[in-house]
Amino acid sequence: MTTKLTTAQMAWRAAQDIDDGAYVNFGIGLPEMVARFQPPGREAIFHTENGILGFGKAPEPGEEDWDLINAGKKAVTLKPGTAFFHHADSFAMVRGGHLDVAILGAYEVAESGDLANWSTGPKGVPAVGGAMDLVHGARQVAVITDHVTRDGKAKLLTRCTLPLTGVACVTRIYTNLAVIDIADGHFVLREKLPSLSLDDLQAITGATLHLTGPVGVLIAPEL
Amino acid sequence: MTTKLTTAQMAWRAAQDIDDGAYVNFGIGLPEMVARFQPPGREAIFHTENGILGFGKAPEPGEEDWDLINAGKKAVTLKPGTAFFHHADSFAMVRGGHLDVAILGAYEVAESGDLANWSTGPKGVPAVGGAMDLVHGARQVAVITDHVTRDGKAKLLTRCTLPLTGVACVTRIYTNLAVIDIADGHFVLREKLPSLSLDDLQAITGATLHLTGPVGVLIAPEL
Amino acid sequence: MDKTVATLAEAVAGIKDGAVVMIGGFGGSGAPVELIHALIDRFLATGHPGGLTVVNNNAGNGHVGLAALIEHGMVGKLICSFPRSADPVVFTETYLAGKIKLDLVPQGTLAERIRAGGAGIPAFYTPTGFGTDLAKGKPVEVFDGRPYVQERWLKADVALIKAEVGDRLGNLTYRMAARNFNPLMCMAAAHTIVQVSRIVPPGGIDPEQVITPGIFVQTVVQVPHPAQEEDLNRAKAVYPEINP
């Protein structure tokens, strides 16, 4: 029985790829956790859609200032060098290619790089937020997601079945089982859990996993 | 012999039409002089393309700060309530319809409202500046100009002969002989010097002057 | 020139039935709660204004501010990017009952459309939304080999804005991330109404620090200690209070 990565371990793994000095935007939810695992000695700068660059960690409970929040409406703090700006300037940063990395959640990712992460279908109240903007503009668009749905269905597919967030936009996927790049319309396996065979991983992946070199070992510390 | 208005008197006349609280942009040259004749009790706010709203008069010689200049590169001063902003915001004010009045110079104005004020033809170095932006967006685009050229040729025409700055943009013309509105593709005479007959004025105007009511008396104080 | 008025009631008196009303804020941050409540007061007293089209990033939270505006049936249509919140019950029920129309716009496109409205740019192209349901029916053009969606400007009759410091000329500063959509909406509305925590004389704001120059503002009203929507919701507030 394979021990999947925990969400914290997935976030840790994604954090290892963020360079010193990188400008990063984290989607709401699991992607936000990546900020916690910034490797020592590296200083990435965090961007939030609602107009802050270079914010710090969450305040202590009771210390919140509700004019100092992130895109998920959670309280954050100032750091030396923080800057405030309005929403059009904020999305100029996004759309204009100034972010190095955006890390987002996903319902489905296709081998083409298509992403579906905003709508599970026509029922209920639709909501999109900044997801469709974030998938365009950041130099790298990474997804962090469980490898399969709660029902065990593949989330990595030849083609998305849910409404798209963006076309051909995802460049890397961090799952609880593997790290996969998207290149030339293919999933390229970079790392997998050592206890998991390639065949078993392929069996729960909805499109072919390509290999372009040795597959690395996906490991993360206990967190 | 008719005594034409001096440039100061033309500027004075134009200034009488600027309401309290109006946001105004003055073109380089003669239009800038209009700022000097703001009627007492009225507070108009002056905009300059290079990113100042609400600047004050020229400083004393030797007191200039060359980071505090207008679009004509002349030194201005601060007033309480001045604001600085960048060039895109500055032209958002222009293009976005936020200025009440732009007062510009002219080589030629057509009865259609077409304006030619940036190029006298293909020779030399062409230069346009902000003129083409200013003619669109301001709620009223007024021109201040001698009624005829130095050679005595008409500047108010059925059709401009020089390269256009803008199409159907001018709404009012202040000359040294008359005040003329443009409405429905016609010159409508509002005021003329009392000593000048309508026939004499028409003779030096390149398109028909229409009357839609009594013609006012164009008078200005000695200045 | 003096753009200040003495009361919230006076500030919102001119808003007409059917008006397009931009409301600043991102969630509760930067939301002009007192202006919205003044508009509700007017509606409760006079039956007007109704049938509003509201432009906001969200759709209200709890039973105060924008949520209360919707709960009182004053909003016929909402243009927003994210109609969800910690307590979205008012919008959700109104929407699922078919009593409010929703025009969903990606957040960056919403911001840029509002800026375009303020800047006199009738249309622009963006990569955002290409190939998705939200771009269906919109013109697409390829530039430098990449497809982009054409989006139109967004303008409003009125903007309701929360700022921090203002002067009688309408110059404004904001407070931290409460800035968000507020400066853009100031630009895009024919009549921009601003609540500020503090009115200072002209010159009281350093000209370098003016975020919204007064040309974009028509009305300023002082609200010295504005409510934070998040605090109201944590206190389970409902507007207007039934037992005040």
Add this chain to the structure above:
Amino acid sequence: MDKTVATLAEAVAGIKDGAVVMIGGFGGSGAPVELIHALIDRFLATGHPGGLTVVNNNAGNGHVGLAALIEHGMVGKLICSFPRSADPVVFTETYLAGKIKLDLVPQGTLAERIRAGGAGIPAFYTPTGFGTDLAKGKPVEVFDGRPYVQERWLKADVALIKAEVGDRLGNLTYRMAARNFNPLMCMAAAHTIVQVSRIVPPGGIDPEQVITPGIFVQTVVQVPHPAQEEDLNRAKAVYPEINP
């Protein structure tokens, strides 16, 4: 992360032959005179970079700054709105001799094209220039009954910027109307090089007062008492001085 470098020479070392270089300023106000002169020094020492395409509102004044860059034959093409000044002799003679190309753009369109380049907007529509020679050949589209010209974004390889205060993260403030095109050009260049009068530690600029957030800046160099182009010209300065 530290974007500061110690010398002007280091700051401009990476600019390549044929680069598109945006240069901030409106006339002399906000013009990065020392960065331009450092680039001339490099050219005099190495013969590079040449064949530059420069984007600036003007075309230089006298024989310093941008005028000197042109005078040394480093500029193959200029994109600007107003190539005139108190002493335009350098550009005028170079242009009339056919040694420099000129792309004349209305000033507001120039500003908006640069902002669009920085904001990822490949094209937009403006009323400016419709029906004039400067819009010839450009697509026209009618919105709400009014014709508009389609304009494309403008991007650069490098921007040379003058700011007032900066920190190692690249956050910037400007001085009065020296702001002008500078913040826009920071956004539109792949590599933005800024001279500041003063470098402060992060936090030394109030986060409310940052005009250019550091994300738009790659290199910062301190020039404590920058020359004002207007003062140089009144002193009839020529760069480099023949008798220093």
